[in-house]
Amino acid sequence: MHLFVAGATGYTGRNLVELAAERPGLRTHAHVRPDSPRLNRWRDRFGVRGVRVDATPWEEQAMTERITELAPDVVYALLGTTKKRAKAAREAGQEAGYEAVDYGLTVMLLRACVAAGHGPRFIYLSSMGVKDGVKNEYLAVRARVESELAESGLPYVIARPSFISGEDREENRPGERIASTLGDGLLKTAGVLGLGKLRDRYASMTGEELARALLRLGTRPDHEDEIVEADGLRELAQAF
Numbered sequence: 001m002h003l004f005v006a007g008a009t010g011y012t013g014r015n016l017v018e019l020a021a022e023r024p025g026l027r028t029h030a031h032v033r034p035d036s037p038r039l040n041r042w043r044d045r046f047g048v049r050g051v052r053v054d055a056t057p058w059e060e061q062a063m064t065e066r067i068t069e070l071a072p073d074v075v076y077a078l079l080g081t082t083k084k085r086a087k088a089a090r091e092a093g094q095e096a097g098y099e100a101v102d103y104g105l106t107v108m109l110l111r112a113c114v115a116a117g118h119g120p121r122f123i124y125l126s127s128m129g130v131k132d133g134v135k136n137e138y139l140a141v142r143a144r145v146e147s148e149l150a151e152s153g154l155p156y157v158i159a160r161p162s163f164i165s166g167e168d169r170e171e172n173r174p175g176e177r178i179a180s181t182l183g184d185g186l187l188k189t190a191g192v193l194g195l196g197k198l199r200d201r202y203a204s205m206t207g208e209e210l211a212r213a214l215l216r217l218g219t220r221p222d223h224e225d226e227i228v229e230a231d232g233l234r235e236l237a238q239a240f
C-alpha cells in the first residue's frame, strides 16, 4: 500500500510518517515544501527510515501531475498554520493564513487527487468543533474543506481531534500546552467521577496516538466516507 503524506513535517505528520515506516507493506512519500529551509534535514530524517521525500511545489498542475504519476492508495492532508505563523508570513510579505494554507493547500491537494482519476482514499485532519455555519475562522475554513471533500467523489475519512499536544512537540506552543494540560487535569478528574465519555471526547492526544488512529483509518478496508470524532480516534489509537 502506498501513502502520500502532505504536512509530513508537522507534529502529526512526522509521527504518521515514522509510524508508517515501521509497518511492513507500506511505502510512503512524505511531502515537504520545496522552499522549506529544512528540506535536507527532512530528507535525512525520513530517508534513513526508507521514506522518500517529495518536494513538488504547491501548484495545482504540478501537484496533479505528481499525484497522477505516483498514484498513491491513500493521501493524507495534515496541513495547517497558526495565527502566529500567519502573522510572521504577512510581515514577510506572504499570504499564508488559514484561507491560503488550511483551506487553499488542502483543497489544491484534493483537486489534484480527483484529477488524477484513480480515486485514492483522502484522509483529512480537521478539528473538533467543525459544523455547518460555524463562525470561527479556523473552524469555518475546515467546514468548507469537509464539505468539498464529501462532494468530491473520493473515498474519504475526516478526523476531528481535540488538542494535539505532547512533550515531544518540537515547536514551542505554550498557550496550547497550558490549555491542554489544564484541560487534561480536569478531564482526568471527570474520569474518576465516572464521566469517562467526557474525558475521551475532550482530552488531548499526542501526535503519536493520533498518527496511530490515522494510519488505521488510511490502511484498513473498513473505513470509508466516515467522520471520526475525538473519542473515536482515541479508541482506534488504542486498538492499533
Ligand SMILES: NC(=O)c1ccc[n+]([C@@H]2O[C@H](COP(=O)([O-])OP(=O)(O)OC[C@H]3O[C@@H](n4cnc5c(N)ncnc54)[C@H](OP(=O)(O)O)[C@@H]3O)[C@@H](O)[C@H]2O)c1
Residues within 6 Å of the ligand: 006, 007, 008, 009, 010, 011, 012, 013, 033, 036, 078, 079, 080, 081, 096, 101, 102, 105, 125, 126, 127, 128, 161, 162, 163, 164, 165, 176
Ligand atoms: N494542534 C492542535 O491542537 C490541533 C487540534 C485539532 C486540529 N488541528 C489541525 O491538525 C492539523 C495538523 O496539526 P499539527 O499540530 O500536526 O500541525 P503542525 O505541527 O503545525 O504542522 C503543520 C504542517 O502544515 C505545513 N504548513 C504550514 N504552513 C504552510 C505553508 N505556508 N505552506 C506549506 N505548508 C505549510 C507545515 O509545513 P512546514 O513544516 O514546512 O511549515 C507542517 O507540515 C492542522 O491543520 C491543525 O490545525 C490541530
